[in-house]
Amino acid sequence: xxxxxxxxxxxxxxxxxxxxxxxxxxxxxxxxxxxxxxxxxxxxxxxxxxxxxxxxxxxxxxxxxxxxxxxxxxxxxxxxxxxxxxxxxxxxxxxxxxxxxxxxxxxxxxxxxxxxxxxxxxxxxxxxxxxxxxxxxxxxxxxxxxxxxxxxxxxxxxxxxxxxxxxxxxxxxxxxxxxxxxxxxxxxxxxxxxxxxxxxxxxxxxxxxxxxxxxxxxxxxxxxxxxxxxxxxxxxxxxxxxxxxxxxxxxxxxxxxxxxxxxxxxxxxxxxxxxxxxxxxxxxxxxxxxxxxxxxxxxxxxxxxxxxxx
Amino acid sequence: xxxxxxxxxxxxxxxxxxxxxxxxxxxxxxxxxxxxxxxxxxxxxxxxxxxxxxxxxxxxxxxxxxxxxxxxxxxxxxxxxxxxxxxxxxxxxxxxxxxxxxxxxxxxxxxxxxxxxxxxxxxxxxxxxxxxxxxxxxxxxxxxxxxxxxxxxxxxxxxxxxxxxxxxxxxxxxxxxxxxxxxxxxxxxxxxxxxxxxxxxxxxxxxxxxxxxxxxxxxxxxxxxxxxxxxxxxxxxxxxxxxxxxxxxxxxxxxxxxxxxxxxxxxxxxxxxxxxxxxxxxxxxxxxxxxxxxxxxxxxxxxxxxxxxxxxxxxxxxxxxxxxxxxxxxxxxxxxxxxxxxxxxxxxxxxxxxxxxxxxxxxxxxxxxxxxxxxxxxxxxxxxxxxxxxxxxxxxxxxxxxxxxxxxxxxxxxxxxxxxxxxxxxxx
Numbered sequence: 001x002x003x004x005x006x007x008x009x010x011x012x013x014x015x016x017x018x019x020x021x022x023x024x025x026x027x028x029x030x031x032x033x034x035x036x037x038x039x040x041x042x043x044x045x046x047x048x049x050x051x052x053x054x055x056x057x058x059x060x061x062x063x064x065x066x067x068x069x070x071x072x073x074x075x076x077x078x079x080x081x082x083x084x085x086x087x088x089x090x091x092x093x094x095x096x097x098x099x100x101x102x103x104x105x106x107x108x109x110x111x112x113x114x115x116x117x118x119x120x121x122x123x124x125x126x127x128x129x130x131x132x133x134x135x136x137x138x139x140x141x142x143x144x145x146x147x148x149x150x151x152x153x154x155x156x157x158x159x160x161x162x163x164x165x166x167x168x169x170x171x172x173x174x175x176x177x178x179x180x181x182x183x184x185x186x187x188x189x190x191x192x193x194x195x196x197x198x199x200x201x202x203x204x205x206x207x208x209x210x211x212x213x214x215x216x217x218x219x220x221x222x223x224x225x226x227x228x229x230x231x232x233x234x235x236x237x238x239x240x241x242x243x244x245x246x247x248x249x250x251x252x253x254x255x256x257x258x259x260x261x262x263x264x265x266x267x268x269x270x271x272x273x274x275x276x277x278x279x280x281x282x283x284x285x286x287x288x289x290x291x292x293x294x295x296x297x298x299x300x301x302x303x304x305x306x307x308x309x310x
Numbered sequence: 311x312x313x314x315x316x317x318x319x320x321x322x323x324x325x326x327x328x329x330x331x332x333x334x335x336x337x338x339x340x341x342x343x344x345x346x347x348x349x350x351x352x353x354x355x356x357x358x359x360x361x362x363x364x365x366x367x368x369x370x371x372x373x374x375x376x377x378x379x380x381x382x383x384x385x386x387x388x389x390x391x392x393x394x395x396x397x398x399x400x401x402x403x404x405x406x407x408x409x410x411x412x413x414x415x416x417x418x419x420x421x422x423x424x425x426x427x428x429x430x431x432x433x434x435x436x437x438x439x440x441x442x443x444x445x446x447x448x449x450x451x452x453x454x455x456x457x458x459x460x461x462x463x464x465x466x467x468x469x470x471x472x473x474x475x476x477x478x479x480x481x482x483x484x485x486x487x488x489x490x491x492x493x494x495x496x497x498x499x500x501x502x503x504x505x506x507x508x509x510x511x512x513x514x515x516x517x518x519x520x521x522x523x524x525x526x527x528x529x530x531x532x533x534x535x536x537x538x539x540x541x542x543x544x545x546x547x548x549x550x551x552x553x554x555x556x557x558x559x560x561x562x563x564x565x566x567x568x569x570x571x572x573x574x575x576x577x578x579x580x581x582x583x584x585x586x587x588x589x590x591x592x593x594x595x596x597x598x599x600x601x602x603x604x605x606x607x608x609x610x611x612x613x614x615x616x617x618x619x620x621x622x623x624x625x626x627x628x629x630x631x632x633x634x635x636x637x638x639x640x641x642x643x644x645x646x647x648x649x650x651x652x653x654x655x656x657x658x659x660x661x662x663x664x665x666x667x668x669x670x671x672x673x674x675x676x677x678x679x680x681x682x683x684x685x686x687x688x689x690x691x692x693x694x695x696x697x698x699x700x701x702x703x704x705x706x707x708x709x710x711x712x713x714x715x716x717x718x719x720x721x722x723x724x725x726x727x728x729x730x731x732x733x734x735x736x737x738x
Contacts, residue, residue: 016313016392018593021582025594026553029534033607033649057582058594061547062539145383152382173406173631175413175720177553178646178708182715196394198385285341 017205021054024193026177027156028058028140031191032065034181035138038191039069039096039131042088044080045256046213047142049087050202051194053211055140056091067094069139071127073119074101075237075258083214098130116237118260128164131188138181138189146198147286156195162186199254199286200279207272218275219252219267230263254279254286311387312520317396317411319439320421321431325452329421329490330384330397331362336497337512339386362490381411390516405680406631408438409720413706417446417518419511424457424487427467433474434665434680440478441627441682441726443702446518447475447483450511455489459502477668479726486511524591528616529557529565530696530704532648533609537596549580549596550605552649555703556591557613566614567605568694573614575600608650610694610704618696618704622689624723625660627698629682632711632718636676637685643718647693647707654709658686684725697724 031038040055042048056064068088072081088095100119103109103126112122131139145152155171157179172180183189197205206213223234225244232238234246238259251264252275269275318326331348334340340348348361384395398411412418418439422432439447449471457463464487475483486495487506494500495510509517537549559565563576579589580596589595597611605611612618630637637656645654661670662683670684677683698705709719 014311016311019313022553022592022594025582026534029551029594030649033535034651054582058551059535059537060580060596061544061549062537063541146385149382152384172717173410173720175410175708175717176702176706177414178706180646180708180710180715180717182644182710182712184715196383196385198387198392200387201392283342285344 014204014208017201017208020194020197020201021057021205023177023196024051024054025058027179027191027193028055030179031138031140031181031189032059034179035189037135038066038138038140039134039136040064040066040140041127041142042068042070042084043142043256044070044076044084044214045142046202046206046217047144047194049211049213050197050205051140051142052087052091052093053209054193064091064093067096067134069096069098069130069134069136071123071130072097072099072101073123073258074099075116075119075260077214077216077233077235077253077256077259077262079214079216080256083212087212096130096134098126100126103129116239116260119258120261124164131164136188137183138191140191140193142194143192144197144199144202145195154192154195156192157181158190158192159183160188160190164188166190200276203272203276203279207276214256216253216256219250219270221248222251222264223247224249224251224264231266232263233259235259311391313392313394314417314515314518314520315394315396315415316417316419316515317398317408317415317439317444318419318421319398319408319412319435320452321423321426321429324421324423325363325490326397326421327363329419329450329452329488329496330395332490332493332496333395333512334384334386335362336493337386337388381407388512388516391520393515405434405438406629406720408435409442409629409631412439412442412444413720415442415444416521417448417515418444419448419450421450421452422467422471424451424453424463424467428470428474430666432471436471436474436478436480437663437665437668437682438629440475440480441629441722443699443722445482445522447480448511448514449483449485450488450490451485452488452490454487454494454500454503455492459487459489459494459500461503461505464506484508484514486514521592524556525558527556527591527701528613529559529563529611530555530613530618530701531559531595531597531611532650532704533605533607533611534649536606547598548602549598550611551594551596552611553594554589554591555648556701558588558590559595559597560588561586564614565599566612566617567603568610568612568618569620569692570604570609572601572603574603608648608691610648612694618694618701620692620694622692623657624687624689624693624695625725626685626687626707626721626723627682627726628677628685628709628719628721630677630679630719632716633679634714634716635711635718636678636681637683637719638676643709644712645687645689645693645707645709645721647695647721647723648704650691650693652689652691652693654690655688656685657688660684660686687721695723698722699724699726 100122104111109125155174223246224231225240225246252267253264269278320326382397386393396411398408451464451467468485488495497512499510531552531554533550534552566573577598577600579586639656641656643654645652661672662674663670696704705723707721708717711718
């Protein structure tokens with residue numbers, strides 16, 4: 001990022017971002033006050049980068065008083081893993097990693113049927129195991145309600161039972177800014193401080209705050225192939241099938257999940273400002289454009305969340 | 311650009327979800343793939359045209375039953391402001407969700423089916439909106455297409471609501487005849503109702519003032535955390551973190567700490583953007599004080615001139631939310647008020663309010679699910695509070711049942727802004 005880039009004045013132009021920021025920090029501080037062992041789920045994506053940025057702000061000048069938790073599916077983009085390592089070191093925060101590859105190797109989860117298939121469902125047991133082994137009683141996540149319909153119905157404090165499951169019909173009323181953090185042994189709370197942010201808010205905030213992201217969020221030249229109308233990145237775990245040919249394109253990623261399920265979009269946007277202009281003008285939603293995993297059924301996310309998915 | 315929070319309420323089938331869908335569609339807030347997904351789903355759920363309710367009804371059981379069962383949050387913005395729409399269920403069993411959705415709203419949008427007029431649920435939601443202190447209420451008299459866009463139907467419903475709202479002490483009420491299905495008076499003015507000269511819904515939403523007056527109230531800063539960095543160089547640092555509930559805070563201001571009653575001076579104010587001279591509600595700040603004082607979570611940093619009340623006995627309106635167990639005199643709950651958490655004994659249930667008659671029944675046996683009543687609580691630590699009518703943040707609380715961990719009540723300290731007549735005298 002160039003130093004000469006002029007940053008918009010957040011106070012004057014984006015009063016609503018300040019309100020969202022205050023709300024998120026309030027939530028993060030409540031969790032630290034009321035839970036003995038919180039952790040922050042960090043995927044290396046833009047939402048978790050914003051969440052981490054807010055958590056740092058909530059306690060400065062003190063260091064972040066809890067660890068960052070990452071579930072390494074083994075199919076992550078290498079750029080995201082190196083960003084994770086760099087940022088946690090730079091911010092002096094503890095990193096806890098749960099590894100899907102390791103869980104398969106030790107036999108704690110059954111080996112996948114296809115070697116390079118989606119690891120979406122495989123990461124759920126690893127996530128739950130990492131939470132219970134780490135003794136985490138509250139886990140922050142960067143989910144936003146505007147991402148998807150079932151997320152639009154989830155509370156900021158989302159109770160998970162002893163087996164990590166979400167019960168959408170039995171959510172606690174959430175009134176004013178008073179959160180009920182009471183849990184029983186074995187349960188844990190997922191907490192979503194940026195629930196009320198939209199994709200556009202995230203980009204405006206990244207631009208005004210100069211938040212660093214993995215470089216694949218910005219336009220870069222990459223070998224891709226087209227599948228089901230989406231541009232998939234060529235990688236060891238993602239190879240073209242019959243009739244699919246590899247092409248070189250200027251692309252960026254709108255969301256960052258596994259290489260097997262996250263598609264790129266054609267884009268020339270090289271800075272947060274350019275991305276936000278592109279986001280403001282797009283006709284396709286974030287998940288609809290880029291996430292193969294949400295396309296199965298119209299309740300795909302709800303089903304995965306019920307099982308304990310983040 | 312500022313942020314306006316809106317709650318929608320109404321009875322089952324009044325068309326709330328459809329109105330939300332219409333607002334999102336006509337203001338171009340929906341992406342193409344979402345519209346086409348809704349179009350596909352509409353066909354699967356046997357709907358001939360685009361079923362707008364499916365935009366917000368996200369859970370499988372809702373789609374199957376065709377009703378909204380939980381609070382859904384939707385976001386859209388125009389060139390003027392960003393909106394957070396909270397869609398709450400109309401079914402009577404889900405009144406607690408209406409309270410959830412309405413507690414942070416600045417505007418309540420109450421939907422009425424023009425064919426049915428005011429029903430029990432519209433009264434209940436109007437009462438809740440008034441109790442929660444929502445300053446702006448918009449009544450959408452919907453499904454006007456099913457009553458031939460008849461002005462008289464609109465006028466007669468409006469007359470009934472006007473008298474209810476007057477009794478409830480709500481002064482800022484706007485009435486709009488709509489057809490969410492066809493889009494009349496939602497984003498665009500209606501050609502079908504030339505007799506209506508008011509603005510369509512979206513225009514109103516763009517013009518309502520946001521959180522007016524919070525900064526003119528006296529300073530209240532409930533302390534959330536004490537920040538004591540462990541790293542070298544910060545040995546003497548003690549910061550008090552919290553969100554300003556009301557008022558304006560300046561560096562150098564004299565402040566009073568409650569419940570201790572000590573006074574000191576603000577030495578510095580830190581915000582997410584660094585040190586500042588001044589901060590305003592609802593900013594999240596960390597402040598340092600000039601003197602070494604014993605301050606901890608639950609304490610409140612206040613204006614030295616206008617104090618909140620400090621007492622371990624409080625009278626409050628509660629909305630009871632527990633399905634399993636009613637509230638009885640003598641029961642003990644965990645109370646969470648501002649950042650204070652303590653034990654509260656129900657020392658008496660003064661009255662239960664009958665929503666239909668708007669009368670109070672004195673000294674009921676208990677409060678059942680969805681009941682609203684006035685209670686006296688005895689708390690094991692003094693609470694620092696204002697009346698809810700003057701300050702929503704410092705005057706509100708929740709009760710938690712420690713056996714089940716359920717949130718069982720929403721509470722508002724003090725009296726409602728309207729008076730319920732009791733069968734024997736007045737609760738005022």
